[in-house]
């Protein structure tokens with residue numbers, strides 16, 4: 001009798017929740033379109049030290065207005081100029097996506113840039129490619145990455161070029177990101193991962209590619225019920241502006257009009273613990289001579305220990321500083337483990353953690369991670 005009562009109660013509760021989700025103003029509408037909305041912070045000047053201490057370290061997005069309109073690429077990169085320059089490099093091919101509404105299983109093709117320019121206005125083609133070597137002299141390193149050791153964080157610089165009408169999946173990046181618009185408008189939807197961790201982890205359901213399988217034009221609140229808890233930053237990124245998207249923040253991007261953007265992916269862990277910038281980096285201005293052809297950058301080959309340390313730094317930077325964070329992080333994704341293996345892993349993690357937590361206070365500090373060295377005996381049994 002009592003059981004029947006509870007059963008009816010639960011069915012009622014679940015039923016109510018479903019109809020509430022179906023009635024949500026955002027149900028079957030574009031991702032993020034129903035709000036609630038938050039106001040994105042805006043700046044017109046951002047020296048390196050301020051950028052790292054106020055935004056990268058604290059994981060806050062910021063819109064940087066008029067940050068690239070002095071770059072040669074901003075004034076020079078019309079179709080004629082790009083055709084002339086790329087015609088001199090017919091062997092260099094750029095990678096092109098073949099449909100404007102992003103699908104991660106779509107085909108890509110490779111063509112010289114001048115061939116793309118000839119057809120991009122009448123096709124679905126979308127160039128997503130590293131800044132070609134012959135164009136690097138037109139692209140300046142953004143102001144916040146210019147001072148002292150900051151340029152060494154740069155991992156990849158990607159050009160996004162289409163005739164507009166593109167729409168990305170809802171996703172997160174593998175790196176910190178500065179996205180700069182050179183032509184056209186980008187409509188951005190951003191979600192603070194750190195404020196909405198549970199919902200964000202549920203929405204980004206394709207873990208390997210770090211994206212969501214949801215249809216960005218028609219989001220299903222019944223399939224992704226925690227969407228109801230999200231708050232969104234929704235704004236346009238105009239030509240000349242850059243946006244800092246912290247690592248892990250969820251974003252979705254649409255583009256309008258001839259659309260040219262460059263994103264600067266960078267790896268904060270490369271200067272983790274070494275980011276004590278001098279005073280000069282509190283007021284450094286944009287130096288137009290720091291173009292991408294004047295220094296080398298890109299992925300670095302690390303040995304096993306360096307990669308391990310970067311992994312730990314990244315986790316600490318994401319706020320995973322306690323043993324419980326580590327257990328849920330590692331054992332949470334290993335769903336297939338037997339109870340015995342789970343117990344063993346649990347003990348191993350605990351032992352590893354206590355080796356890293358040098359002062360034994362149960363919390364990994366920045367200094368403990370910086371001081372971590374190969375001499376710590378990680379040969380756990």
Ligand SMILES: [Ca+2]
Nearest residue numbers: 357361363365
């Ligand atoms: Ca500690």
